[in-house]
Amino acid sequence: MPELPEVTALAAFLDRRLAGARVESVSFGSVHALKTADPPYSALIGRTVESVARRGKFVVVDTVPTDGPAADDGAPRLAVVVHLALGGWVRLLDHLPTAASARGKGYIAARFGFVRGEGEAREETGLDLTEAGTWKRLSVHIVRAPEEVPGIAALGPEPLAEGFSLEDFRAILGHRQQIKGLLRDQKIIAGIGNAYSDEILHAAKISPFALASTLDDDTTARLYAAMREVLAEAVEHAAGLPPEELKDEKRASMRVHRRTGEPCPVCGDTILEVSFADSALQYCPTCQTGGKPLADRRTSKFLK
Incomplete structure (x- = not known):
């Protein structure tokens, strides 16, 4: 998408x-x-x-x-x-x-x-x-x-809006919801989907299953910075491209999304995947879950 x-x-x-x-x-x-x-x-x-x-x-x-x-x-x-x-x-x-x-x-x-x-x-x-x-x-x-x-x-705030501050971001993380799902929820924050939520969480070194409401101040600041940086960089790379080239540019720029089985570009560990009924997420266990694989969203206990 x-x-x-x-x-x-x-x-x-x-x-x-x-x-x-x-x-x-x-x-x-x-x-x-x-x-x-x-x-x-x-x-x-x-x-x-x-x-x-x-x-x-x-x-x-x-x-x-x-x-x-x-x-x-x-x-x-x-x-x-x-x-x-x-x-x-x-x-x-x-x-x-x-x-x-x-x-x-x-x-x-x-x-x-x-x-x-x-x-x-x-x-x-x-x-x-x-x-x-x-x-x-x-x-x-x-x-x-x-x-x-x-x-x-019903759209939430735009993550790259000039007025969307770190404090504004902290305010929307009070939900007892996994951070991956929160970033994808258009009513909470606008424009982020499955692909860029994977990329943002990898850049911030946060498990996709971490509960948003449990993130401490330092982790929240790291996530906010990663979100703004990943999205701004992707916007810059996509700017000026005709429609027929945008999808290829998106795929080429992904570091973990749809890279299952490939080495993490940061640490070299193998990128893993969690599959759902109609989608999948990718993550690096070394960078994001302390080296522990995530079994599935119902049974995984590795939330930090």
């Missing part, structure tokens, strides 16, 4: 490509991808993209009436809010797309066409929202304000 660094880079790339373009066409390959009915998706046609930004793991495309005032000047807003879920991604075309294709492996959940300029200066851009895998969870909301999307309204 794309997380904060990849969604940040994706939103910035789309903003450069689409800001100022007019929405020419919208179609859906699956009614299940579209989560709203009012306003209808056809209301987007003819509007102009004002900006593309990120909120948590969501991509938010803000539009305003063409030839009208900007949203900041009171123009009625419509936003396209996209959550790519586990298997979703974006594909750009240099022409207007046809109707969305039928559902299937790697099917196109939605297609958007954009036009900038007229006559010889006319530029066309197609944008496909694709989704691989059996479970189709990609979602598209058409709303008047991003906060109308429940997932956005």
